[in-house]
Amino acid sequence: MKLDQHARLSVAPMMDWTDRHCRYLHRLMSHHTLLSTEMVTAPAIIHGDRDRLLGFCADEYPVALQLGGSDPAQLAEAARIAEGYGYAEINLNCGCPSDRVQSGSFGAILMENPSLVAACVAAMIAAVRIPVTVKCRIGVDDQDPHIVLPDFLAQVSAAGVDRFSVHARKAWLQGLSPKENRDVPPLDYDLVMEMKGLFPHLHLSINGGIATLDQAEGFLSRGLDGVMIGRAAYHTPAEILLNADAQIYGDPLGRTAEEVVHLMLPYIADHLAQGGRLGQVSRHMLGLFQGRPGARGWRRHLSENAHADGAGPAVVLAALDHVTRLAA
Structure with missing residues (x-):
């Protein structure tokens, strides 16, 4: 293109x-x-x-x-x-x-x-x-x-x-x-x-x-x-x-927000391995579930835990659980 x-x-x-x-x-x-x-x-x-x-x-x-x-x-x-x-x-x-x-x-x-x-x-x-x-x-x-x-x-x-x-x-x-x-x-x-x-x-x-x-x-x-x-x-x-x-482009991507979260995990792990911190990445993910059940829990969990020492992909998955539990 x-x-x-x-x-x-x-x-x-x-x-x-x-x-x-x-x-x-x-x-x-x-x-x-x-x-x-x-x-x-x-x-x-x-x-x-x-x-x-x-x-x-x-x-x-x-x-x-x-x-x-x-x-x-x-x-x-x-x-x-x-x-x-x-x-x-x-x-x-x-x-x-x-x-x-x-x-x-x-x-x-x-x-x-x-x-x-x-x-x-x-x-x-x-x-x-x-x-x-x-x-x-x-x-x-x-x-x-x-x-x-x-x-x-x-x-x-x-x-x-x-x-x-x-x-x-x-x-x-x-x-x-x-x-x-x-x-x-x-x-x-x-x-x-x-x-x-x-x-x-x-x-x-x-x-x-x-x-x-x-x-x-x-x-x-x-x-x-x-x-x-x-x-x-x-x-x-x-x-x-x-x-x-x-x-806009007539070419469906076909991903869900949940799938995007899982696709971010290797990127987050690599960022942490290079000395970065989870909050530097996760702050951009806070709006992923805006308007959906569990969105507030997702945002709160990330906001409260992403800056802790050792925070990593497990924090993101725990935040995601606030959404998936309500979607089940």
């Missing part, structure tokens, strides 16, 4: 959530959905522990690396390094509204400087053979999205990017926290739909507030090329990802 087809559904990059353990779990639940790293800054890759920042299991593929930065040369070097680790694509973050990101002049503040974004992506495209994509907002602060977004897409696509994920909200860089920026600014799905009409040659994915696969199918049926789901994919992964291959 080509990468553009995988991108019909993608899991949004989410800080502190979409790490390698989360992605391994998600890949067990969907063979086709495009996964992403947390945002990593270009300077961190150039000067930091590359194996820790970039290493991932081949079983997670296809995975996009999301980069943060605004220096074309740094981004090009970071992209070149990342390509060597086997990522399927490089995604430039033009949407994160946090103060730390703003102070580094990247993230959502780049919506104010599309010519710089164009220079950044052009440098990355020249440095790698894999696709370079962009995740953006519809605008920031007092900008008029109906003017800003088409201009942004025009300038950045002219530099060589043909796939964008658009979070259908403004980012308010002053006065709202990153959490509030995910909920408070109103969604404008229609504007993103209008962009598909203006730029039919671009692959456009919509992001923001999408909580079900039925919603995702609705956007795809209206002509958008992809849908990116964030928090719902993390908090209710069985509802989203276990059904994604059948509903």
Whole structure:
């Protein structure tokens, strides 16, 4: 399957959530959905522990690396390094509204400087053979999205990017926290739909507030090329990802959440053998049975026991018993 087809559904990059353990779990639940790293800054890759920042299991593929930065040369070097680790694509973050990101002049503040974004992506495209994509907002602060977004897409696509994920909200860089920026600014799905009409040659994915696969199918049926789901994919992964291959790609995976838990056990054992701790993996599994009988017991048992010394697969199986006893 080509990468553009995988991108019909993608899991949004989410800080502190979409790490390698989360992605391994998600890949067990969907063979086709495009996964992403947390945002990593270009300077961190150039000067930091590359194996820790970039290493991932081949079983997670296809995975996009999301980069943060605004220096074309740094981004090009970071992209070149990342390509060597086997990522399927490089995604430039033009949407994160946090103060730390703003102070580094990247993230959502780049919506104010599309010519710089164009220079950044052009440098990355020249440095790698894999696709370079962009995740953006519809605008920031007092900008008029109906003017800003088409201009942004025009300038950045002219530099060589043909796939964008658009979070259908403004980012308010002053006065709202990153959490509030995910909920408070109103969604404008229609504007993103209008962009598909203006730029039919671009692959456009919509992001923001999408909580079900039925919603995702609705956007795809209206002509958008992809849908990116964030928090719902993390908090209710069985509802989203276990059904994604059948509903979005027409290729049923046929696994249950219980089977996914058992498939995670060898991965957990390997992680522990390398000096890791159960809680680093199991925290991503808490939502597996959301909405099902026993879900509360599953979450409580993992939360209370995963961080104990020596905690391992037996803790996970004991937590699973809270679900299977009620399902019998």
